Amino acid sequence: MKLNRRLFLGTSAAVAATLSAPMVRADGHGKPRVVVIGGGAGGATAARYIAKDSKGAVDVTLVEPTRTYYTCFFSNLYLGGFKSIDDIGHTYGNLAAAGVNVVHDWAVGVDRDAKTVSLAGGATLSYDKLVLSPGIDFVDGAVPGWDLSAQNAMPHAYKAGSQTELLKAQLAAMPEGGTFAMIAPPNPYRCPPGPYERVSMVAHFLKANNPTAKIIVADPKPKFSKMALFQEGWANHYEGMIDWIGEEFGGGEVSVDPAAMTVTIDGEETKVDVCNVIPAMKAGRIADIAGVTDGNWAPVNAADMSTKADADIYVLGDASQQGDMPKSGFSANSQAKVCANAVRGALTGSKVFPARFSNTCWSLIDTNDGVKVGATYEATPEKIAKVDGFISKTGESSDVRKATYEESEGWYAGITADMFG
Amino acid sequence: MAMTFARLSMTAAALLLGTMAAAEDLGDPKRGSRLYQECRSCHDVGRNAKNKVGPHLNELFGRPAASVKGFKYSRSLKRQAAGGLEWHVDTLHTFLENPRQMASGTRMSYRGMKAQQDRADLLAYLRQFSDNPANIPEADPTASAVDHDLAPEIPALKGDPDYGEYLSGECTTCHQAAGSDEGIPSIVLWPEDDFVIAMHAYKSKKRAHPVMQMVAGRLGDEEIAALAAYFGALELE
Ligand SMILES: Cc1cc2nc3c(=O)[nH]c(=O)nc-3n(C[C@H](O)[C@H](O)[C@H](O)COP(=O)(O)OP(=O)(O)OC[C@H]3O[C@@H](n4cnc5c(N)ncnc54)[C@H](O)[C@@H]3O)c2cc1C
Numbered sequence: 002m003k004l005n006r007r008l009f010l011g012t013s014a015a016v017a018a019t020l021s022a023p024m025v026r027a028d029g030h031g032k033p034r035v036v037v038i039g040g041g042a043g044g045a046t047a048a049r050y051i052a053k054d055s056k057g058a059v060d061v062t063l064v065e066p067t068r069t070y071y072t073c074f075f076s077n078l079y080l081g082g083f084k085s086i087d088d089i090g091h092t093y094g095n096l097a098a099a100g101v102n103v104v105h106d107w108a109v110g111v112d113r114d115a116k117t118v119s120l121a122g123g124a125t126l127s128y129d130k131l132v133l134s135p136g137i138d139f140v141d142g143a144v145p146g147w148d149l150s151a152q153n154a155m156p157h158a159y160k161a162g163s164q165t166e167l168l169k170a171q172l173a174a175m176p177e178g179g180t181f182a183m184i185a186p187p188n189p190y191r192c193p194p195g196p197y198e199r200v201s202m203v204a205h206f207l208k209a210n211n212p213t214a215k216i217i218v219a220d221p222k223p224k225f226s227k228m229a230l231f232q233e234g235w236a237n238h239y240e241g242m243i244d245w246i247g248e249e250f251g252g253g254e255v256s257v258d259p260a261a262m263t264v265t266i267d268g269e270e271t272k273v274d275v276c277n278v279i280p281a282m283k284a285g286r287i288a289d290i291a292g293v294t295d296g297n298w299a300p301v302n303a304a305d306m307s308t309k310a311d312a313d314i315y316v317l318g319d320a321s322q323q324g325d326m327p328k329s330g331f332s333a334n335s336q337a338k339v340c341a342n343a344v345r346g347a348l349t350g351s352k353v354f355p356a357r358f359s360n361t362c363w364s365l366i367d368t369n370d371g372v373k374v375g376a377t378y379e380a381t382p383e384k385i386a387k388v389d390g391f392i393s394k395t396g397e398s399s400d401v402r403k404a405t406y407e408e409s410e411g412w413y414a415g416i417t418a419d420m421f422g
Numbered sequence: 423m424a425m426t427f428a429r430l431s432m433t434a435a436a437l438l439l440g441t442m443a444a445a446e447d448l449g450d451p452k453r454g455s456r457l458y459q460e461c462r463s464c465h466d467v468g469r470n471a472k473n474k475v476g477p478h479l480n481e482l483f484g485r486p487a488a489s490v491k492g493f494k495y496s497r498s499l500k501r502q503a504a505g506g507l508e509w510h511v512d513t514l515h516t517f518l519e520n521p522r523q524m525a526s527g528t529r530m531s532y533r534g535m536k537a538q539q540d541r542a543d544l545l546a547y548l549r550q551f552s553d554n555p556a557n558i559p560e561a562d563p564t565a566s567a568v569d570h571d572l573a574p575e576i577p578a579l580k581g582d583p584d585y586g587e588y589l590s591g592e593c594t595t596c597h598q599a600a601g602s603d604e605g606i607p608s609i610v611l612w613p614e615d616d617f618v619i620a621m622h623a624y625k626s627k628k629r630a631h632p633v634m635q636m637v638a639g640r641l642g643d644e645e646i647a648a649l650a651a652y653f654g655a656l657e658l659e
Pocket of ligand 1: 108
């Protein structure tokens with residue numbers, strides 16, 4: 002740990018030294034440039050912190066196609082009826098006001114030799130440092146019978162927005178006593194408790210609106226995040242409604258037929274009314290295009306989130322392969338601040354402090370029944386390594402669970418303010 | 423058979439230990455009744471005790487914090503109560519040593535009772551008013567093993583606000599920099615001392631909240647001082 006810290010500070014000092022020689026740029030532009038691709042939990046935070054902390058000394062451009070970012074976090078609460086879609090939508094006005102150039106477009110190419118990014122609209126951006134936080138895409142063929150063209154019949158709702166609204170509409174339109182199926186993803190994937198919080202929120206909605214309906218979950222995993230807490234909650238609040246089929250009962254042997262609305266689990270075909278397919282995941286495509294992935298994810302150095310493949314490209318959040326942190330919005334936000342500190346240090350010579358990471362994920366099981374799991378992490382030469390952690394206990398009092406839920410609302414307000422200003 | 427025997431002897435041992443600890447550590451209620459002068463102006467205890475400036479202190483042991491009907495508690499103490507705070511010997515030691523250690527925004531304006539022995543004597547006195555002794559669980563520790571004193575130099579450390587600014591990134595995911603107070607308390611513009619005392623109370627697990635115990639647990643004295651300096655001087659937009 003000591004050795005690592007010294008090495009890290011050593012390298013950043015070296016970078017600062019090379020930069021103290023004036024940099025000459027082809028277009029005569031004086032300021033160092035950072036391009037951030039993806040305006041989500043990782044990207045928006047990184048862009049905001051680099052712009053804010055460098056006080057205008059660094060030119061920051063954020064590339065994000067959508068004008069309104071709908072957070073995946075709390076999107077399950079929208080399904081459960083606890084939040085409206087507007088509650089989880091955020092725009093980029095304050096980031097622009099804080100000095101970030103926000104460009105609403107897709108990045109389609111990265112030229113690492115020329116250090117440029119090309120956009121779908123035809124523009125080219127040059128960078129000194131490039132930060133990628135593109136979130137996830139789905140692995141082709143992960144669930145036999147399903148591909149992206151079937152996402153309207155069988156939504157994933159694992160990128161929030163119109164997909165989430167569609168799933169909610171389908172849920173509301175379910176016939177009395179109908180069946181809701183979820184195909185859960187294999188590890189590693191975005192938000193480990195996410196599918197199970199979703200099951201809870203769907204059950205909450207159905208209990209009030211369609212109490213004889215059933216939920217089946219086909220899961221390729223033998224166990225899942227906060228399993229004891231969810232199972233206790235399901236037994237307390239939704240007895241007899243949820244059938245979780247784990248790996249040992251063939252939960253991984255699944256195919257779907259979106260035209261017929263059937264799901265086949267371990268050879269047994271079932272007709273369902275709604276089918277939420279959450280396929281296996283990989284880094285957002287642009288990471289692949291930039292050539293910084295190895296397999297499905299982009300390996301990074303824990304000290305500053307720079308990629309193993311290219312010291313001038315950083316990958317944050319879900320797309321990165323960093324070690325022990327779960328793929329969550331909290332993690333992406335935490336990694337973004339470490340990265341912002343390192344990028345600013347490298348470009349302006351400002352002081353670089355050692356990396357510190359943390360994460361907490363709250364889940365809502367039913368009204369005022371919130372649970373959480375969290376940990377702190379440090380950078381080691383190999384990976385981001387877990388230091389210490391905690392998890393809610395089964396059998397906690399309703400006061401504690403209510404306080405936990407209220408905390409999650411405070412956190413939501415806090416992290417979205419931290420991302421978008 | 424062997425099982426039953428083992429269990430029986432365990433219980434006996436526990437009982438014995440329990441009484442020994444009680445005899446040793448409970449403190450002197452007579453002396454405690456004199457020390458209670460410091461509380462009397464605000465708290466009633468005993469028959470017909472009413473709420474005054476502070477709530478009555480009957481049945482205090484084992485009672486959830488902030489639970490006396492009809493008394494208007496501070497938000498700060500209510501939040502600790504929502505987090506599961508109950509009054510036992512150990513939590514009372516922490517609270518009476520310095521009430522803000524337990525609840526930064528408490529309405530109890532009392533500096534605190536610094537000497538461990540004084541607190542033990544006072545608590546021995548107050549225990550007499552928890553009239554059903556069965557209220558006091560056998561397993562309840564009757565004296566706290568931890569040393570409650572924060573080394574005097576710790577609150578006096580001067581923090582580096584630049585380092586504090588970097589470290590604050592870990593906090594603003596939950597605590598809004600703009601000082602909003604919904605669900606998670608505001609921590610901006612606090613007196614630095616209160617901030618330091620609160621952080622050390624989490625670090626030493628005198629405050630129960632698991633997230634904050636974890637967060638504070640890996641901060642050193644200098645880092646806490648840096649954060650106190652940074653948040654204490656933050657300009658609100
Ligand atoms: C149902 C659900 C519940 C969740 N709940 C929680 C929770 O309670 N707590 C928590 O911490 N996390 C939660 N998460 C996880 C969290 O949403 C993600 O981990 C987080 O959003 C990851 O941040 P990111 O920056 O990696 O990606 P994202 O936030 O997904 O951001 C990626 C952005 O990049 C953009 N982009 C992609 N490709 C390009 C390109 N080529 N050019 C330009 N832009 C591009 C996208 O439009 C997107 O806006 C949940 C997720 C789900 C699905």
